[in-house]
Amino acid sequence: MYIIPAVDILDQKVVRLREGKYEDVTVYDTSLEEMIAKYQGNGTELIHIIDLNGAKGDFSNQSYLFDIIHKTDMKVQYGGGVRSIEKVKELIDAGVHRVIVGTQAITNPTFLEELSHLYCNGVKCSDHIVIAIDVLDEVIKYSGWMESSPIKLINYIDRCLKLGFFRFLCTDINKDGKLGGAGVELYKKLLDHSPIIKLIASGGISSMDDVRELDSLRIESCVIGKAIYEQRISIEDIKEWNLRQLITF
Template sequence: MYIIPAIDILDGKVVRLREGDYSQKTVYEVSIAEMIETYRSNGTEFIHIIDLNGAKGDFSNQAELFDIIKRTDMRVQYGGGIRTIEQVTNLLDAGIHRVIVGTQAITNPDFLSDLSKEVGKKYDYANRIVVAIDVLDEVIKYSGWMESSPIKLMDYVDKCLQLGFFRFLCTDINKDGKLGGAAIDLYKKLLEHSPFIKLIASGGVSSMEDIVELSKLDVRSVVVGKAIYENRITIEEIKEWNLKALSTL
């Protein structure tokens, strides 16, 4: 299991939200470029970037953000406001390693089907699509976690699998930003239902002990943000863990 450090961007600043609430944000006095360079210089190869403005349809961060991304050799997993097939394919063609789709995949019944046809034209593009599943008490939430979907969690996973998408980023909103531990029970349910999915855990990780517990499941990677900024997990610990993870692949 690989640890992927997270950078959330709001109004051009590095932030973390609590339970996805934009009014409950912590702003960190570090620039986006500085944060990326800190991870890169400490041996991190993979980073998770979410444009929180983009998630609400405001793309004011994108010019600066993509300029920074273009200048790094790190692999980037990117999400936030991706609404069209063209956006997805343009990002993949531009070198974004993985693109996260969320709201549009839930609200537009044809989006995943159309995306499946499009990414099927190019080798390995399906492996580079991440389907975001943001969950509150096993209800799927979207649009910045403001709206609830009537689609049952496991039914949605089955639909995605049938269309050829198998990499999922699952966030338990109850856990997000609280440093109270990861959603072990939720991930167990998902993996028991669909053992072959490539699951990325997100939310609640507060310590390396949480990382160890997640590693006992067949979770492929875990996104960690606030625990790093609050010095609960050090970059050195991430480097050491990821080196061991890579050596066992």
């Protein structure tokens, strides 16, 4: 299992939200450029960037983010307000390695089907897509976790798989931002149902013990943010873990 360090950006500042609430924000005294420089090293080549302005339809951060992406060798997994086929292509053309789609995939019945037929840089765009599933008590939430989808969680995964999408970023909302441990039971349920999915775990990871527990579940990777800023997991811990995984792969 691979650790993907996470950086959330709001007004070009590094921040973390608690349970997705913009009014409950912590601003960190560092920049995106500084964070990328710290993470980059043997074994760690992927970073998870969420544009919180973009999530609200405000793409004022985009030129700033694109400039940074062009300057780094790190691969970027990007999310935040991706609600059109054109935006997916724009991001991939700009050098984004993986694009996270969430709300539009749930609310627009044709979005994923159209995306499944699209080619980006000569390969199917589905190879560069991560389906975000934000879950609260097994209910899929969207639009900044304000709305609930009537689609059953397992049924949604099955539909995505049929369309050729296989990588899922699953956030357990009950766990997010609380450093109380990962949503292990939720991930077990998803993997028991569909062992072939590439699952990215997110939310609640507070220690390397949590990482080891997730590793035992056949999870492809996990996203860690707040635990790093709160110094519960060090950047060296992440580099050492990822390098060991690379060597033993």
